[in-house]
Amino acid sequence: MLRFAQDIISALLGKRSSEERENDAGNERPDLKRNKSEDVGPATNTDSPAVAESALGGGSARPAPKFNYILKVMNLPQGQIKPTKKFFADLGFNKIDKSPTKTFATITFDSEAKALDAQKAVDGLIYQQKYKIETEVMKRKEKVFKPRESKFANDTRTPTERLADQVTPLHKLPYDEQLKKKHEVNTNHLSNIKRQLMNLPDLSQAGKEQIAWAFEKTPRQLPCELAEPIASPELNGYRTKCEFTIGKNIDGEKTVGFLLGLFKEGQTGVQEPSECLHIPDSAKKIAAAMESYVRDSKYEVYDRVAKDGVYRGLLVRTPSTGEVMVLVQLKNDNMTTEEYEAEKKKIQDFWANFDQVKVKTLLLQTWNGQSNGITDQAETQILFGDGYVTEELLGCKFRISYNAFFQINTPATELLYQKCADWCKLDPSKKTILLDLCCGTGTIGITMAKSVDKVIGVEIVPEAIVDAKANAERNGITNVEYYASKVEDKLDVLTRSYDEEVVAILDPPRAGVHKSVIQAIRKSKIQRVIYVSCDAKQARDNFLGLCRPSSNQYEGIPFRPKQAVSVDLFPHADPSELVIEFTRDI
Numbered sequence: 001m002l003r004f005a006q007d008i009i010s011a012l013l014g015k016r017s018s019e020e021r022e023n024d025a026g027n028e029r030p031d032l033k034r035n036k037s038e039d040v041g042p043a044t045n046t047d048s049p050a051v052a053e054s055a056l057g058g059g060s061a062r063p064a065p066k067f068n069y070i071l072k073v074m075n076l077p078q079g080q081i082k083p084t085k086k087f088f089a090d091l092g093f094n095k096i097d098k099s100p101t102k103t104f105a106t107i108t109f110d111s112e113a114k115a116l117d118a119q120k121a122v123d124g125l126i127y128q129q130k131y132k133i134e135t136e137v138m139k140r141k142e143k144v145f146k147p148r149e150s151k152f153a154n155d156t157r158t159p160t161e162r163l164a165d166q167v168t169p170l171h172k173l174p175y176d177e178q179l180k181k182k183h184e185v186n187t188n189h190l191s192n193i194k195r196q197l198m199n200l201p202d203l204s205q206a207g208k209e210q211i212a213w214a215f216e217k218t219p220r221q222l223p224c225e226l227a228e229p230i231a232s233p234e235l236n237g238y239r240t241k242c243e244f245t246i247g248k249n250i251d252g253e254k255t256v257g258f259l260l261g262l263f264k265e266g267q268t269g270v271q272e273p274s275e276c277l278h279i280p281d282s283a284k285k286i287a288a289a290m291e292s293y294v295r296d297s298k299y300e301v302y303d304r305v306a307k308d309g310v311y312r313g314l315l316v317r318t319p320s321t322g323e324v325m326v327l328v329q330l331k332n333d334n335m336t337t338e339e340y341e342a343e344k345k346k347i348q349d350f351w352a353n354f355d356q357v358k359v360k361t362l363l364l365q366t367w368n369g370q371s372n373g374i375t376d377q378a379e380t381q382i383l384f385g386d387g388y389v390t391e392e393l394l395g396c397k398f399r400i401s402y403n404a405f406f407q408i409n410t411p412a413t414e415l416l417y418q419k420c421a422d423w424c425k426l427d428p429s430k431k432t433i434l435l436d437l438c439c440g441t442g443t444i445g446i447t448m449a450k451s452v453d454k455v456i457g458v459e460i461v462p463e464a465i466v467d468a469k470a471n472a473e474r475n476g477i478t479n480v481e482y483y484a485s486k487v488e489d490k491l492d493v494l495t496r497s498y499d500e501e502v503v504a505i506l507d508p509p510r511a512g513v514h515k516s517v518i519q520a521i522r523k524s525k526i527q528r529v530i531y532v533s534c535d536a537k538q539a540r541d542n543f544l545g546l547c548r549p550s551s552n553q554y555e556g557i558p559f560r561p562k563q564a565v566s567v568d569l570f571p572h573a574d575p576s577e578l579v580i581e582f583t584r585d586i
């Protein structure tokens with residue numbers, strides 16, 4: 001409980017969650033999509049003791065204040081974001097924003113009086129001995145959402161059909177056709193590596209010689225062997241994490257499900273998931289129960305246009321162990337403390353007594369900001385249970401918190417990890433170190449830890465590293481070392497002079513890793529990289545970075561793809577994982 005409270009405080013202090021948000025339609029690989037508004041920092045008042053106190057799970061949560069009053073601080077130099085922020089932080093102001101190209105900054109407050117007091121303190125100060133600060137107090141304009149005319153106006157499909165096409169766009173194809181289609185897409189991505197290498201600008205003769213393999217004629221211009229795709233053992237009901245929207249269906253009834261179409265297209269109707277192929281029955285039952293609950297409630301569901309209403313979202317985790325996590329997201333800034341406390345108790349009683357599915361742990365998130373989905377920036381309390389569910393993969397047990405990244409198709413994930421282990425080809429006669437880069441809750445490294453001398457995991461989300469350490473301990477794994485850091489800020493892990501053989505598994509978010517990571521791998525002694533990509537198009541620059549000829553930017557001997565395979569974690573949906581083994585001799 002204490003650990004969880006610490007996690008929440010970390011979240012409130014602006015640390016990022018392991019999961020970038022999934023869109024409402026239940027798109028795959030939620031870790032990879034982050035709403036821009038969540039990127040720019042906490043939207044709740046991180047300075048408020050009331051929020052910090054209630055985040056501890058006790059106390060009475062008060063509605064989070066809105067920071068609608070802005071002090072515009074003008075006549076500053078361009079750039080200099082850090083020094084500017086420090087200057088104002090030293091004066092006691094923390095909610096500062098500055099664009100690198102602008103000569104002003106903004107400081108936000110939850111009342112006009114505070115903004116005016118700040119103006120008195122700041123106006124006329126001389127910044128860096130030459131910039132005389134001028135100020136202006138403004139009230140934030142309420143954003144008005146104007147739905148565009150719906151592009152679905154002439155759509156003859158039923159809402160259920162539309163939702164199926166949206167969340168499972170391949171559902172009309174037999175499964176082997178779906179696999180072929182994904183295989184074809186990955187074949188093209190792979191052959192593009194070769195094409196792009198051949199067409200690199202300013203490719204010198206020496207450079208060409210380093211990547212001579214790319215100029216060899218091969219079937220379909222593939223740079224390496226591409227194995228037959230690995231099918232998902234389960235085709236339906238495989239999603240172990242579902243994030244539902246609470247809103248109204250197109251008939252105006254309170255509904256829990258997925259948003260039809262995109263909000264920006266003016267589509268605000270929510271459709272029940274009851275017919276969605278990829279959603280498990282337990283999650284459907286929970287969504288249906290929540291729907292009955294909100295229909296019986298005196299409170300309104302959240303209206304995304306008016307930005308009003310109480311019930312906003314529902315997260316359900318249903319790992320293969322049968323444990324179930326439910327998280328309900330509320331907007332509470334228009335409720336009194338008594339109303340909020342009473343509602344909290346009602347939700348708690350409802351799920352504690354729910355007899356169709358046993359809920360192991362219930363969480364309540366209060367979020368008054370603008371982002372759509374469940375967010376790690378908001379106050380999140382445990383109403384019962386310990387705040388975790390357990391998943392089992394390849395004989396290891398993993399605890400998962402509500403905001404941790406975890407693959408959503410367990411049997412297919414086991415095949416994916418097994419493939420990574422096979423391709424690591426660990427030689428038992430040699431000492432080996434496995435670098436688990438972007439390790440999340442430690443899954444890949446922990447499942448392979450017994451075959452190596454040491455696993456070193458690096459992950460950006462501190463809470464995921466806490467989970468990873470707990471997971472290692474729970475599985476009796478002691479040869480692990482974890483760092484809560486961006487990989488690009490922990491490059492020494494790659495470039496240390498190890499005595500052992502080092503193999504790197506890189507399982508980054510959709511956009512791939514920062515190029516400095518690829519540059520460091522190139523400079524290191526690493527001879528083998530297993531790259532797990534969920535979007536080979538976006539990972540293209542990383543692939544090219546590994547393979548391009550040596551240069552000032554990309555030192556070291558280039559890698560080349562040795563083998564590749566697609567693993568399908570998302571039947572009926574578009575994405576598919578592409579695993580590529582890159583090797584080099586040094």
Ligand SMILES: C[S@@+](CC[C@H](N)C(=O)[O-])C[C@H]1O[C@@H](n2cnc3c(N)ncnc32)[C@H](O)[C@@H]1O
Nearest residue numbers: 018405438439440443459460486487507508509
């Ligand atoms: C696709 S997930 C893989 C997680 C883990 N390997 C697994 O299979 O469960 C990508 C992970 O990369 C983390 N991540 C994103 N950007 C990162 C960065 N710059 N440095 C380190 N980790 C990062 C995310 O938080 C997420 O846990």
